[in-house]
Amino acid sequence: MSDYNVINNPWFRWQRSMIDEGFSQARRMVRLPYLFKKAQAVKKGASPSEVVYEEDRLKLLHYLSDTEPRYKTPLIFVFALVNRPYILDLKEGRSVVSHFVKAGFDTYLIDWGAPTHADRHLSLDDYINGYMMNVVDHVRERTGAPQASILGYCMGGTMSAMFTALHQEKVKNLLLLAAGIDFATREGLLNLWSDADYFDVDRFVEAFGNAPAEFLQATFQLLKPVQNLIEKPINFYEKAEDDKFVDDFFTMETWLNDNIAVPGGVFREFVKGLYQKNLLVKNSMPVGKHIVDLRKITCPVLNIMAQNDDLVPCAQSAPFNDLVGSRDRKSIVVPAGHIGLAVGSKAQKEAWPEACRWLAERSR
Amino acid sequence: MSDSTENAFEQASAFQKIWMETFTKMAQSGFSFTPDSTPPEFMRQMRSGIFQALSKSWEEYMRSPQFRDTMKTMMDNAITFRKMGNDMMTQAHHSLQGTARADIDDLMQAIHHLETRVLDCVEEVTTRLDRLEEKLNLKAGNGASRGTPRATAKGTKAAGKQTRTS
Numbered sequence: 383m384s385d386y387n388v389i390n391n392p393w394f395r396w397q398r399s400m401i402d403e404g405f406s407q408a409r410r411m412v413r414l415p416y417l418f419k420k421a422q423a424v425k426k427g428a429s430p431s432e433v434v435y436e437e438d439r440l441k442l443l444h445y446l447s448d449t450e451p452r453y454k455t456p457l458i459f460v461f462a463l464v465n466r467p468y469i470l471d472l473k474e475g476r477s478v479v480s481h482f483v484k485a486g487f488d489t490y491l492i493d494w495g496a497p498t499h500a501d502r503h504l505s506l507d508d509y510i511n512g513y514m515m516n517v518v519d520h521v522r523e524r525t526g527a528p529q530a531s532i533l534g535y536c537m538g539g540t541m542s543a544m545f546t547a548l549h550q551e552k553v554k555n556l557l558l559l560a561a562g563i564d565f566a567t568r569e570g571l572l573n574l575w576s577d578a579d580y581f582d583v584d585r586f587v588e589a590f591g592n593a594p595a596e597f598l599q600a601t602f603q604l605l606k607p608v609q610n611l612i613e614k615p616i617n618f619y620e621k622a623e624d625d626k627f628v629d630d631f632f633t634m635e636t637w638l639n640d641n642i643a644v645p646g647g648v649f650r651e652f653v654k655g656l657y658q659k660n661l662l663v664k665n666s667m668p669v670g671k672h673i674v675d676l677r678k679i680t681c682p683v684l685n686i687m688a689q690n691d692d693l694v695p696c697a698q699s700a701p702f703n704d705l706v707g708s709r710d711r712k713s714i715v716v717p718a719g720h721i722g723l724a725v726g727s728k729a730q731k732e733a734w735p736e737a738c739r740w741l742a743e744r745s746r
Numbered sequence: 747m748s749d750s751t752e753n754a755f756e757q758a759s760a761f762q763k764i765w766m767e768t769f770t771k772m773a774q775s776g777f778s779f780t781p782d783s784t785p786p787e788f789m790r791q792m793r794s795g796i797f798q799a800l801s802k803s804w805e806e807y808m809r810s811p812q813f814r815d816t817m818k819t820m821m822d823n824a825i826t827f828r829k830m831g832n833d834m835m836t837q838a839h840h841s842l843q844g845t846a847r848a849d850i851d852d853l854m855q856a857i858h859h860l861e862t863r864v865l866d867c868v869e870e871v872t873t874r875l876d877r878l879e880e881k882l883n884l885k886a887g888n889g890a891s892r893g894t895p896r897a898t899a900k901g902t903k904a905a906g907k908q909t910r911t912s
Binding site: 400499580608 | 784785786787793797800801804805808809814815817818821822825828829832847851854855858866
């Protein structure tokens with residue numbers, strides 16, 4: 383039989399593919415012990431940093447650079463209270479922080495720390511008018527800049543919007559990244575599940591104190607049960623021979639499973655005031671004795687959203703630009719998911735360089 | 747037919763739909779088989795089809811009132827169970843004349859309220875001082891603004907032990 387006939391014979395190709403698959407399986411099995419070892423050695427955070435401010439459990443990280451900052455306005459990253467903030471500086475080539483550091487911004491990141499049961503009464507007022515205010519004041523004092531730029535991610539974005547509305551004089555530019563603003567949409571499952579008819583947040587907080595990390599993690603997993611619980615492990619097993627994939631997978635999974643509890647007071651206010659009553663778009667969201675009025679935001683605004691976000695759908699973030707008093711406002715929609723917006727290759731190649739340019743033009 | 751029977755039927759049909767669509771997708775993948783596709787690749791295609799169908803059906807199911815009712819019942823039970831546990835532990839501690847977590851919580855809340863009240867007063871005093879300072883500056887013909895604004899009293903609310911390590 384000629385070579386041509388052998389290659390084109392379906393039986394031969396089937397047989398060969400089955401043998402290849404068998405060998406692949408064997409190679410994956412051999413690699414298992416190595417994978418366990420690798421999973422335990424994941425490094426958290428890529429860019430060098432120092433702690434410049436501490437308050438209770440909060441730590442403010444300052445990212446170190448070999449060169450002097452090129453822009454006089456410092457930039458502060460505000461992450462959500464739900465997970466750890468190192469997703470913004472996950473690893474080399476997948477770090478949002480490093481984009482800004484390399485572009486010459488004096489960059490800071492708030493690490494809220496993990497709350498304990500003693501923190502169950504902390505409210506949005508404590509976080510926004512307390513911790514955030516102190517951090518911004520400290521950075522302004524340290525750098526001598528009259529204002530700082532703020533970049534808020536997810537829940538941190540919502541909090542940043544509230545902070546800016548309450549203290550506009552301290553914020554030069556506001557960048558929101560997948561931030562929930564208009565909770566009227568029923569596109570996302572979280573909006574449906576947290577409906578007042580189905581979820582009694584007062585009873586929940588009364589019984590549990592803080593919103594437990596396990597509860598939050600289970601809820602997030604349930605948003606895409608087939609992908610998270612079935613497809614992901616299978617996909618990992620099939621690509622277990624690819625070192626780069628394995629490395630990315632473990633880094634990502636380490637972060638995804640590194641949940642922290644949300645203080646009960648904040649959780650209650652967030653669910654009740656935003657998910658159930660949608661007070662932010664009505665300009666009547668109370669934060670302590672203040673009322674958040676988004677029209678008071680007059681600084682330049684960049685709203686970055688993820689097209690396939692199942693946690694904070696675009697419809698939840700997009701109305702922000704129409705609600706603020708700013709004239710200089712821009713939106714970027716990235717074809718990615720909630721996390722891909724920060725670490726995805728498309729966002730890393732296009733969205734973040736664009737965001738750096740946008741901020742550079744407004745930070746002089 | 748009673749409401750509960752109707753609900754049960756609706757739940758059953760919603761659940762049945764998931765599997766029906768899954769098997770349909772599986773069958774569709776089977777029809778797309780050609781001699782050119784190798785068995786592992788064909789299996790992957792079939793699997794992908796099944797997962798797509800499952801994913802879509804689960805999403806629909808999780809949006810349904812039936813699922814949300816089930817979730818609500820589960821949450822209510824979890825809360826009740828947790829409360830029972832908390833109450834039992836509190837009673838046990840109290841019967842041994844010890845301090846329960848509920849007592850510490852109450853104390854923490856009282857301190858939190860007290861802190862809020864004190865800080866509100868301090869904030870008011872700070873605002874008054876600022877106004878006085880401005881007036882004095884204006885009188886002295888030195889209307890220029892001060893360098894760095896003073897951190898408001900509200901800003902230190904959450905600071906139990908504040909340290910700066912710059």
